Amino acid sequence: MTFEDFTFIASLSATPPSGSASFDLGGSNVVSIFQSGNEFGLTFTYEQFASGSTAFVDFFPDFEVVGPIADAFLSFSGNIVGSAQATASLALSNGETLSLSAPGSGFLAFARVPNVHSTLHIVDMSTGGTATTTSFTVAFSTPQPATLALLGLGFAALGLSRRRRCRRAIS
Secondary structure, eight states: OEEEEEEEEEEEEEOTTTOEEEEEOOSSOOEEEEEETTEEEEEEEEEEEEEESSEEEEEEEEEEEEEEEEEEEEEEEEEEESSEEEEEEEEETTSOEEEESSSEEEEEEEEEEEEEEEEEEEEEEESSEEEEEEEEEEEEEOOOHHHHHHHHHHHHHHHHHHHHHHHHHHO
């Protein structure tokens, strides 16, 4: 699996004097490789922050993933205090989307595709509280040939079983 053609955009807005927004990529270890079972991807460690009466931060990286690919995993870490919101969404070029309305994780299975363009939106918004995001992970898996072969054998066995039942009913 290959991750390529990255672009990163961050948009911030805040209403002074009580609103503040920030985005910080921090040190040199912003991106690390993620692997869990058959999921392969990237973890981005950084900080975005929205606080006060009116503040908004939207970080939207996009990139290409070359597979084959059969699912997507998205998680993000953060903290919400008071009247604030932290959300994450992943839009894929095959028309699939995965959305999280609070820090946590989600999984989305879809029909196998050879590659997919991925656009993320990590949003922190405050209308009187504080929202902070500290990392997100996006990962994908490839279909397992052994699993597909076993699935095919299972379907073949079901077909044989049905044929035998039909023959018995007819005889």
